[in-house]
Amino acid sequence: MDTVDTAAPRTRLTARERDRRAARGAGSRSVPLPLLAPALVAVVFLVLPLVGLLVRAPWGRLISILRGSDATQALVLSLWTATVATAIALAIGVPLAWVLARGSFPGQRLLRALVTLPLVLPPVVGGVALLLVFGRAGLVGQYLDKWFGLTIPFSPIAVVMAETFVAMPFLIITVEGALRSADRGFEEAAATLGASRMTVFRRVTVPLIAPSLGAGAVLCWARALGEFGATITFAGSFPGRTETMPIAVYYALENDPDAAIALSLVLLLVSVVVLVSLRDRWLRTGAAS
Amino acid sequence: MTGPDAGELVVAAIVRRGDFTLDVEFSAAAGEVVGILGPNGAGKSTLLAALAGLTPVSSGRIVLDGQPVDDATTGVFVDASSRPIGFVFQDYRLFPHLSVADNVAFSPRARGLGKQAARAAAAAWLERFGLSEFASRKPGQLSGGQAQRVALARALAADPTLLLLDEPLSALDAGTRLDVQTELRTHLQNFAGPCLLVTHDPLEALVLADRLLVLESGRIVQEGSPALVARRPATEYVSKLVGLNLYSGHADGSRVTLDEGGSFVIPDQNQHGDVLVAVRPSAVAVSLRPPEGTSVRNTWPARVVGLTLLADRVRLDLSGQPSILVDVTPAAVADLSLRAGDEVWLAVKATELEVYNRKPSP
Numbered sequence: 001m002d003t004v005d006t007a008a009p010r011t012r013l014t015a016r017e018r019d020r021r022a023a024r025g026a027g028s029r030s031v032p033l034p035l036l037a038p039a040l041v042a043v044v045f046l047v048l049p050l051v052g053l054l055v056r057a058p059w060g061r062l063i064s065i066l067r068g069s070d071a072t073q074a075l076v077l078s079l080w081t082a083t084v085a086t087a088i089a090l091a092i093g094v095p096l097a098w099v100l101a102r103g104s105f106p107g108q109r110l111l112r113a114l115v116t117l118p119l120v121l122p123p124v125v126g127g128v129a130l131l132l133v134f135g136r137a138g139l140v141g142q143y144l145d146k147w148f149g150l151t152i153p154f155s156p157i158a159v160v161m162a163e164t165f166v167a168m169p170f171l172i173i174t175v176e177g178a179l180r181s182a183d184r185g186f187e188e189a190a191a192t193l194g195a196s197r198m199t200v201f202r203r204v205t206v207p208l209i210a211p212s213l214g215a216g217a218v219l220c221w222a223r224a225l226g227e228f229g230a231t232i233t234f235a236g237s238f239p240g241r242t243e244t245m246p247i248a249v250y251y252a253l254e255n256d257p258d259a260a261i262a263l264s265l266v267l268l269l270v271s272v273v274v275l276v277s278l279r280d281r282w283l284r285t286g287a288a289s
Numbered sequence: 290m291t292g293p294d295a296g297e298l299v300v301a302a303i304v305r306r307g308d309f310t311l312d313v314e315f316s317a318a319a320g321e322v323v324g325i326l327g328p329n330g331a332g333k334s335t336l337l338a339a340l341a342g343l344t345p346v347s348s349g350r351i352v353l354d355g356q357p358v359d360d361a362t363t364g365v366f367v368d369a370s371s372r373p374i375g376f377v378f379q380d381y382r383l384f385p386h387l388s389v390a391d392n393v394a395f396s397p398r399a400r401g402l403g404k405q406a407a408r409a410a411a412a413a414w415l416e417r418f419g420l421s422e423f424a425s426r427k428p429g430q431l432s433g434g435q436a437q438r439v440a441l442a443r444a445l446a447a448d449p450t451l452l453l454l455d456e457p458l459s460a461l462d463a464g465t466r467l468d469v470q471t472e473l474r475t476h477l478q479n480f481a482g483p484c485l486l487v488t489h490d491p492l493e494a495l496v497l498a499d500r501l502l503v504l505e506s507g508r509i510v511q512e513g514s515p516a517l518v519a520r521r522p523a524t525e526y527v528s529k530l531v532g533l534n535l536y537s538g539h540a541d542g543s544r545v546t547l548d549e550g551g552s553f554v555i556p557d558q559n560q561h562g563d564v565l566v567a568v569r570p571s572a573v574a575v576s577l578r579p580p581e582g583t584s585v586r587n588t589w590p591a592r593v594v595g596l597t598l599l600a601d602r603v604r605l606d607l608s609g610q611p612s613i614l615v616d617v618t619p620a621a622v623a624d625l626s627l628r629a630g631d632e633v634w635l636a637v638k639a640t641e642l643e644v645y646n647r648k649p650s651p
Contacts, residue, residue, distance in 0.1 A: 189382035191369040192341050193447055195399035203395070207386040 050268070057265055058258045065262045073240045074248035075266060081156060081244065082224035085163035086171075089220050093171045094213070098201070100172070101179035112176075119169045126165050127233025134161065134234075158235035159242050163224035170223050174216030178209040215278055222274045226267070295319060295354065298451055298483045302349030302359070304332075304339045311335045311507040314349075317483035317500075324498030324515065325487045328526050332507040333487045337453050340485065341376050342369035354450050354482075370399070375444030377454040381436050383428035389439050390415065390424040396447035414442045418476075434465040441476060452477075452484040458493055470496055491519060491530045503527055521567060521645045534568040534613050537647055545644065551610030554586040556639045563647040570604065570616040572641035576634050577625055585636040593631045596622065607635065 013021075031039070058065060066072065100112050118126055134141040134152045144150040152158050186208060190200045206213065228246040235242040237251065245267055252260040296319030304311040311332040317323045327333050338344040340351060342358065350360040353374075358367040383392050394411035402410065415421045418438045428436060437457060444452065457473060458466050474497055477484055488494050494501055495515040503511035503518065503526075511523035522528040528535030538547040540560035545553045553566055574580075580588050591609030598604075603622045605615045613635065627633070 185378065185380065185382045186384060188343055188369070189376065189378060190384075190395070190399070191343070192372075192374060192376040193396040193399055193443065194370050195395070196370055199399050203399075204384060207384075210386070 053261060053264055053268065057261050061258070062262050062265070065259050066266070070239045070243065070248055071245075071259070071263050071266070074243050074245050074263070077156065077159070077240070077243065078225055078245040081159045081163055082167075082221050082227075084160050085167055085224040086217055086221040088160070088164050089168040089171045090213075090217060093168045093220075094175055094206075097172045097175035097179060098205075101176045116169045116173055118166055119173070123162075123166050123227065123229030123231075124233050127162060127230035130158070130162060130165060130230065130234040134158070153234060154236040154238065154242060156235075156241060159231055159244060162230040162234045163227045166227050166230050167220045167223040171216040171220040174212055174219060175209065178212030178216075179205070182208055218274055218278055222271065225270065296450060296482045297352075297354065298340075298485075299352040300340070300349075302339060302346040302351055302361075304335055304344060305347040306335055306344070309335070309507060311339070313502075313504070313507075313509055315502055315509060315512065317485060319482050320480070322477050322484045322486055322497060322499045324494035324501045325485060325504055326489060326491065326494050326501055326518070326527070326530070327487075327504035328489065330506075331504040333504055334455065335507075336504070337376070337455055337485070337487060340451065340453055341374050342367060342372045373448075373450035375447050375449035375452045377437075377440045377444050377452075377457050379455040379457070379459060381428075381440040381460070383431075383436060383439055383443070385428055388425050388427060389420060389431070392428065392439060393443045393446050395443065400447070411446060414446045418442045432465070433461045434469045437461060437469055438472070441473070445476075445480070450482045452480055452482060454484070454486045456487055456489070458488075458490070473497065489530070491515075491527075495519060521565070521643055523565065523648065528567065532570065533643075534570065534611075536566045536568070536611055538564060538566060540564045540644065547611050549611055551589060553637075553642055554639045555642055555644045557644060560644055564644050565647045567643040567645075568613065568637060569641065570614045571602075572637055573613060573615040574636045575605065575615060575617055575621070575625065575627075576636065579634050580636050583636065584638070586639040587642075588634060588636045591633060591635050593627055593629050593633060595629060596627065607633070609635070 096115065100108065100115070131138065131153060133139045134144070136142065136145050136151055136153065141152060144152065152161065182205065186204050187200050190204045191197075195203065225244075226246055227244070228250070231242070231244055232247055237243045237247045239248075243251075245263060249260050249263045249267070252263060298317040300316065301314040302311075309330075309332065313332075313336060315323075325333050325336065335344065339346055339359070345366055346359050346361050348361045350362065350365075351358050353372075357363070357365050358372055359365065383389075384395065387395065390408065390411050393414050394407040397407035397410045398404070412421070412424070415424055418441070420435065420438055420442060423431060423435060423439070428439065431439065437460070441454075441457070458470055461469055470493060477486075477497060486494075486497055488497075498515055501511070501513060501515050501518045502509050503523065505524060505526055511518055511527065518527060519531045522531055522533060522535055525535060536545075536547045536549065536553075538545040538552070540555065540557075540562060542560070543555055543558045545555055545560070545564055545566055547553065547566070555566070574585070579590075589609055589611075591607040591613070593605055594608045595606035596603055597606070598619070599616070601618075602616045603619055605617060605622075605627070607613050607615060615635065621627075625633075
């Protein structure tokens with residue numbers, strides 16, 4: 001009956017839209033208005049500050065500002081401490097990830113929870129905790145001081161430790177996930193070919209999870225580079241010694257806003273490079289799934 | 290190597306995995322290819338895993354070349370990495386991050402050879418398998434047949450005493466399977482130690498194996514030459530696999546009363562006790578009326594319940610006493626204008642029946 005048809009909602013489809021829908025094999029992709037408006041607010045909220053940073057940047061004096069300030073030494077300190085922290089995380093975090101993924105022992109779940117706690121812990125709390133343990137009067141620190149004359153707080157070592165504390169869990173959970181989902185068949189095959197468990201780990205397991213290992217390391221490095229709370233609490237902010245880029249930005253904002261913007265731009269650039277290097281892993285999988 | 294049983298594999302073991310129990314006892318001589326045939330879940334993979342040292346036995350022992358490699362009584366357990374075995378996995382499991390040459394060199398390297406020596410050993414194996422030109426390729430760039438050869442070369446490069454193959458041809462398409470099968474046969478014949486080959490393809494077992502073990506529900510239900518197993522299947526599973534109708538019944542002189550109803554006159558006059566009767570689907574004649582004045586001893590009525598077109602013939606599924614699968618030509622189906630639901634008469638000569646004693650079920 002024709003009367004029923006006319007009651008049905010109708011839209012006009014342009015030829016282009018018909019082609020598009022035919023190609024995708026799907027119906028309308030238009031976003032409902034109640035979702036579109038808040039989505040746009042979110043986009044503006046996330047992008048606008050970055051735009052502001054670019055707009056307000058003292059482009060003309062950028063180089064001279066960066067040369068003249070403590071920026072270079074802060075950047076150098078940030079880069080090497082983040083790199084050392086990542087190296088330490090790889091050296092001790094990957095074995096821990098293996099133990100968590102492959103081991104079977106009582107308290108495993110509790111251990112996993114403890115290990116990943118720094119992910120959700122406010123970094124300042126981590127800094128306080130580190131200070132209580134490794135400070136001059138701390139649980140471990142007093143003996144380091146007494147026996148070796150070693151004082152950790154407010155030194156570059158403290159920066160590395162604070163960064164490692166906060167960033168390593170990112171590496172651990174990434175690698176642990178990869179180890180869990182890795183095909184154990186290859187490891188079995190390696191065992192039947194006479195490889196010891198360590199050889200299997202070195203020559204089969206690690207190469208197979210290399211993409212996740214790389215992603216975890218980059219994530220860990222980026223987190224270490226941006227570390228602020230734990231570092232300033234445990235290591236302080238001595239220019240050239242413990243003042244990392246984020247801390248330098250924070251103090252520059254009080255005295256020299258242009259320098260703060262310039263330093264922020266450098267960190268933004270580093271972040272973009274990190275994101276681009278991870279695009280295969282996150283941006284594409286996000287689009288695909 | 291000492292004594293007449295050098296290189297022999299002797300297994301008498303029970304492996305428990307959750308609810309599943311594998312309980313087997315068999316041996317394989319050096320140079321012998323033993324086919325292990327069985328449905329999914331029969332325990333074939335568990336058996337290979339136990340032999341390879343990937344799963345310990347729960348009780349019993351595995352002895353290879355006179356040396357116990359796993360003994361639940363004494364506690365001896367030789368780890369997979371120290372067992373002299375070569376394992377060709379169903380999915381090959383070639384290391385995707387290593388080149389073909391490095392895959393084959395993996396075992397010599399793992400067993401302590403230097404990089405150069407391992408490379409040289411691998412090169413020799415690749416040469417022997419005609420794979421030299423693929424040496425620098427990654428496994429992902431190989432065809433199925435090439436990957437299969439690399440997997441075998443890699444396993445043999447470990448210089449194993451025992452070779453285990455888990456459905457080595459199942460990942461190949463039908464075209465390459467035949468070529469690879471012929472080649473595999475040559476390589477297996479050249480292998481000095483015992484070789485166990487898991488398969489569920491009876492033809493593959495027939496071509497490659499010297500002896501067959503049929504594994505069902507964790508137990509060996511039949512053991513014998515491929516020809517014997519194919520002619521006289523002991524279980525429903527094997528009979529389906531080799532395309533035979535199989536009936537269990539009780540023989541009393543020259544007549545077998547079938548468990549499912551009906552009976553057969555058999556050629557033997559003195560068969561007694563529990564027997565199995567195997568009937569080839571092509572040995573049965575179909576007619577529309579009761580055969581008269583015929584020498585055929587076994588005739589019975591049946592109803593057509595299904596017709597399936599196979600490559601060059603039609604398989605009739607017939608319900609009667611007994612029910613049976615019969616192969617006829619498409620022309621015969623047309624001539625008799627057979628349809629599902631039709632009543633027909635079946636006839637099979639007594640001499641076409643394969644009658645043999647049934648072993649008490651384990």
